[in-house]
Structures are given as C-alpha cells and as structure tokens.
Amino acid sequence: MSKFGKKSTTSQGIPTAALPDIIFMLLFFFMVTTVLREVELMVQQDLPQAVQLQKIERKSLVSYIYIGEPRKSTTFGTEPKIQVNDVFIEPRDIVRFVNQEKDKLSEVERDQITMSLKVDIDTKMGIVSDVQQELREANARKVLYSSRQVLEGI
C-alpha cells in the first residue's frame, strides 16, 4: 500500500464567519472619520497648490468663506461671488457673518476664530482683499488660505 495514497479530507474553504466583523470594523472607521458636507457649494472651487501648509489645530474655531465663480452662471453671472453657509453675501455683510460665527464660540475663544478662505485660483485679488479688509474690521485676523499640498521640487 502506498504511503502517500491517502487523500487529506480537510476542507479547503476559508472560514467566513469573521467577515462581518472585519467589515464592521472598516465601517466604524469610516463612520468616525467621515465629515458630511455641511454646505452645498455654489461656487467653483479649484484650490491653489502650495508647499508650506499648516494644519488647522482646532476645527471648532474655523469658519469657512468660499469665493469663486458661481456654478450657475446663467442665474448669477460670471463675476466671482462670496458664499458663506449656503448663501451669497456681499463684502459688507462679512462683519455680520463673523459676529454670528463668534457668537457660537465661548467667550474665551472668540479672539482665536480662524477664517478659512477657500478661494478659486481664477479669482482676482480685488474681491479677496475686500474680504480681508472686512475681516480686519470684524477683528477676525487669523486667516488660512486653504490650499492643496504639492511636494517640493515637482
């Protein structure tokens, strides 16, 4: 009788009992890291590229101002507009917006409010500087020019 004739009867299947657990772990990871988009963008957003970027330290202190050409150019024209919280505003309304945002923070944190300017690359500096003048007026002096990371030397 051959020594090697006996076939192994072990089943070859991979146990899939733990599959749901693995999927659930992935699921929880994405549930925790996900940030559902709060505002619907109404302006074009192609952010500039830069190397020397800094991360935001505390997200709760950040408010966003979007500037760019409106997506619905037939309705709103092609001039760049300022969007905050789902609405277009004029530069003179920025002070009011900043004060609203400051009211959401506790009193000690109000001076640390950071305005993240998300500006499309095709925008001219005119409107951006108008916004900056208003931010100075509103005493929200920390700004962050939101940009995409590029690696040095490329």
Place this chain on the structure above:
Amino acid sequence: MAKKKNRPVAEVSSGSMADIAFLLLIFFLVTTTIATDKGIAMLLPPKPDPNEPPPEVTKNDRNIFKILANSQDRLLVEDEPLADVTELKEMVKKFVVNFGNPDADNIDVYNSFPAPLKRYVNSRGKLPDSSDGPGEAIVSFKADRGTSYELYVSVLDQINGAYNEIYSERVGISSDEWRGLDRKKPADNDKYKRGRDGIPRAISIAEPTKIGG
C-alpha cells in the same frame, strides 16, 4: 404533564449581515472626506485707528524686501522684473540672513546658528544694500486688485518657505519636520521657540492698488 416540545431554536439568520455592513460601508466610503483642510496661515494687521495717523515708515530701505505683482501677474522684485516665482524663496532667504550691519541682538542670532547655516551666511558675504540682520528684515508684498489669487498664494508660499527653511536649518531638522512640529509637546515647542527666536516672520501685505498696472 405537558410533553416537552422539540421546538427549533429561534434564530435570526446572520448570513446577510455582511451584505448589510457592506452597503453601509460603501455609503460612508462615498460620502467621506477625510479632513484635509490645510493652508497657509496668516495674521492680518489690526484695523487702523481712525484717530491716529498711519505710522511713518522709519525702516531703512535696505531692510525692506519689496515684491510687487501687477494685474498681468508679472512680478517686480527689488525693482527688477522676475519671471519665475520659484526663485523667490532663495532670494528671500539670502535677504533675511544677510547680516549687513548687525546690532547686538542680530549678532546673538548669528552666534546661535549651527555651522552649516553659518557657512551659508558667509558663503556670499555681507551685502551693504541688503538687510542689516534677521531682526530688522521685512518682506513686503503688494498685489494689484487684478492679480490672480493663484500667484498671490504662490508668492506667500515662497516667502513662508524661505522663513521655514531658515528656522528648520537653525535647529537642524528638515523643512517638513519643522512644519510638523506639534507645539503641544514640550520638546517640539522648545525647538519651535529656538528656531524662531530673534527672527520674526515679518511679512507685510500691503493693500492692493486699484490701478490696473
């Protein structure tokens, strides 16, 4: 006596659990945007006091590194046209660590430099028409209302890059490591303070002109 019934065990079939989890997983995969909000941080100047006249510029002209951008996105750096933005970093760096006529504070700053950075400073001599020292140097950037935001950001990026390189070389780490310093950690905070001591990141953003230029 009631006879014990042989009931099948009530059980929820868990075979499709994986499918349900997959559906949810795909939903979150699609909607997720992992927080990637990064950018160039700047501190705007405080609003001018209407009761006080604007301050006179008392700095020597050689201590101010002037960058102008016009509405055609052309640059004028120290009264010379510049075609390539990426050259700006090296120019700013050389300007800041010039030590043309250093006072006592600036000599202290120079003495705190590690050997490679000292070599860098000495390699090009001390130009009399460049800055007196890092403590005095100011980089002034003035854009036009017609300048594109893209150029504005890349110029700021270059200036910040120059300062970050000086800071990081001073404490002997790479520029990337410098930007990754976490100031909540005492060791990192110490490095941060050591790097910046005596070299303010003096970037002046002037109000844009309204002329097309």
